Amino acid sequence: MNGRHLAIALAVAALAAPFVLEGNRFLAFVFGIVMINLLWASGMNLLYGFVGLMPLMFAGIAGIAAYAMVALTREAGWSFWLATPVAAVGAAFVGVLLGLPSLRLKGFYFTLCSLVIQSVLTLAFTFFPRFTNGDTGLNQIEPPAWGGVQLAGVWFDATLSVVAVVGVLLAAWIVQTRLGQRFIAIREDDVLAEVMGIDVVRNRIIAFFIVSLYAAVGGCFYASYVGFISPRSFDVLTSLGIWLCVAFGGRGTIIGPIIGTVILAPIPYLLQELQAFKDVLSGVLIIVVTLVMPAGIHGEIMRRRSLRRAAAPPTVSAAEAVSSNGGAR
Amino acid sequence: MTDATLLVLASTLSTGLILGAIFALVAAGVTIVYGCVWLPNASNGQFFLLAALAAWSLAGAGWSSAAAIIGVLFMGIALSLVIEWVLVRRLYDVPERNVAYFVVTLGLTQIMSGIFAMSWGLWSDQFTLPPLVDGITMIGPFPMTNNRIVVLAIALGVLAVLFAALRYHPYGRALRAVFQNREAAALRGVNVRAIYRLSFLLGSSIIFLGGMLFALAYSFDLTVAWTMSVTAFAIMIVGGPGSVLGALVVGMVFGFTQAIVSIFASPTAATFSYLLAMLAMLLFRPSGLFNR
Incomplete structure (x- = not known):
């Protein structure tokens, strides 16, 4: 039940934090960004942590949804709350279509393919400016309205x-x-899974659809929260940043991406003056995560804990168990 | 045909040859390392740019271009040794190491581009190297600078030596043996780890050389790193990962594509077409055109 208590505590903390940070607009903004990244990271974790594919076109799909949402609200006059689900489902279908052929690939070839798709999307955002306004980007994106009042601040x-x-x-x-x-x-x-009667490609497509939905919804909220999007908002560095949150925290667990996002997502905003230094830092982290701690922070903590448990003489834990039992009685 | 169109044709031809030779060189470096070590070097464009920038700095400090190139090559070998020592050798025994290597080199790309933005990026936004040799030669009615002729000769010469060395030199044969079957090569007494190190050094040095040759022939800026990475990967995938012949042929084709596209569209259009070619290849024939 420990996990459930932790989940409730984290959820309460996340919901209370905007009101605690209300006095400091900058910190509150960074918090909002962290929340969007948390959504993204938990989505990417489904594919990277649980299906084992590294989707580097993640940010591109978020970008498709964000541009579609802005176009629908600006040009068709839809409300954000209608445009977002439509744009998200649409972008998720596009994501599956783009990813469909690559789902037969795995490992390096899938990752490279997703990187290529991401690069194509970034170039497309730049060179087809009808909906994206090219490199200049779109600004003054309206925040969503709720009952006639625009959402703002806290x-x-x-x-x-x-x-x-x-x-x-x-x-x-x-x-x-x-x-x-x-x-x-x-x-x-995957070979064993196939033999056991699991349709690997079908399940990968389902996972891809769900993950694209996460990316797309996050993209729509990002656009309306920041109020400005450009091709650079959704380039490969964004995808890598989200991947790093997952890998650094601990892939394949629910708590891992949360840890990773809370630690890493604020850094670009806190180091705003030092953009280039931020690149170096995240590059170093990518290498460290890959070479030194592939299970991430969470995995590292778990490993240390189990090492300590294994190192401790068994009589101690037995004695602890007895005493705690005695306490309970 | 008028004189003007002939001139355009001739310049396209020479640009295509030079670009093609440099593309082929860099892609050969990338593909050797991938075929042998299983390391897809996503930061090859940064290596390429680093060599060009370092040569620019040395030339700025009063070195002649030839001295700068030799100096940078030695520095490049030293840097590759360090990278091999610190990063690459950690994964030599991991079976599915190409994904991990790919991610590591993506990280390396970010580190290097951050460093470039904080250093050379602040000093200038357009870089040129002084020519190796002065003067102009008339090839028929068409002028070509001696400098570009020398660049082309060096690029083609290195490619020829590389080709011959891989085929006939004992190290080249050992390298190709590891390409084809690591276990069998080890059983026949090939020191697999030494061959890994050698091919990483060789591949990286070729990429460094390619960067400097490009800098000699054309002026460049920091964005060339990204373009080169995409191009080299596209050549490697289309030509067949690990195939030096594929890198040569496809590199030449891409070089001419770039030269022709650049006449009537931005070079980015060429990059776009490489990306699409790579995508099509990945989806329909991941082993490439010239698979071993």
Whole structure:
């Protein structure tokens, strides 16, 4: 039950934080960004952590949804709350279409393919400026309205908290359904999974659709929260940044991406003056995560804990168990 | 045909040859390392740019271009040794190491581009190297600078030596043996780890050389790193990962494509077409045109 208590505590903290940070607009803004990244990271974790594919076109899909949402609200006059689901589902279908052929690939070839698709999308955002305004980007994107009043300040932050908490809970739920179990089976050994009657490609497509939805919803909220998007908002560095949150925190767990996002997502905003230094830092982290701690911070903590448990003489733990039992009586 | 169109034709031809030779060189470096070590070097464009920038700095400090090139090559070998020592050798025994290597080199790309933006990027936004040799030669009615002729000769010469060395030199044969079957090569007494190190050094040095040759022939800016990475990867995938012949042929084709596209569209259009070619290849024939 420890996990459930932790989940409730984290959810309460996420929902309360906007009101605590209300006095400091900058910190509250950074918090909102962290919440969007949390949604993204928990989505990417479903594919990277549970199915075992590294989707570097993640940000591109978020970009498609964000541009579509802006076009629908500006040119068709739709409300944000209608445009976002439509844009998200549309972008998720586009994502599946783009990813469909690559789903037969795995490992390096899938990752390279997703990187190529991401680069094509970035170039497309730049060179087809009809909806994207090219490199200049779109600014003054209206925040969503709720009952005729535009969401602003603390209420927008709180909305993002709700979205992030729902996203994380949904991911936690998916993971323990039969679908999630099939994902893990595919990650562990796709050939064996196929032999056991799991349709690997079909399940990868489902995972891809869900993950694209996460990317797309996050993209729509990002556009309306920041108020400005350009091709650079959704380039490969964004994808890598989200991937790093997942890998650094600990892939394949629910808490891992949360740890990673809370630590890493604020850094670009806190180091705003030092953009180039931020690139160096994240490059170093990418290398460290890959070479030194592939299980991430969470995995490292777990490993240390189990090492300590193994190192301690068994009589101590037995004595502890007895004493705690005695305490309970 | 008028004189003007002939001139355009001739300049396209020479640009295509030079670009093609440099593309082929860099892609050969990337593909050797991938075929042997299984390391897809996503930061090849940064290596390429680093060599060009370092040569620019040395030339700025009063070195002649030839001295700068030799100096940078030695520095490049030293840097590759360090990278091999610190990063690359950690994964030699991991079976599915190409994904991990790919991610590591993506990280390296970010580190290097951050460093470039903080240093050379602040000093200038357009870089040129002084020519190796002065003067102009008339090839028929068409003028071509001696400098570009020398660049082309060096690029083609290195490619020829590389080709011959891989085929006939004992190290080249050992390298190709590891390409084809690591276990069998080890059983026949090939020191696999030494061959890994050698091919990483060789591949990286070729990429460094390619960067400097490009800098000799054309002026460049920091964005060339990204373009080169995309191009080299596209050549490697289309030509067949690990195939030096594929890198040569496809590199030449891409060089001419770039030269022709640049006449009537921005070079980015060429990059776009490489990306699409790579995508099509990945989806329909991941082993490439010239698979081994």
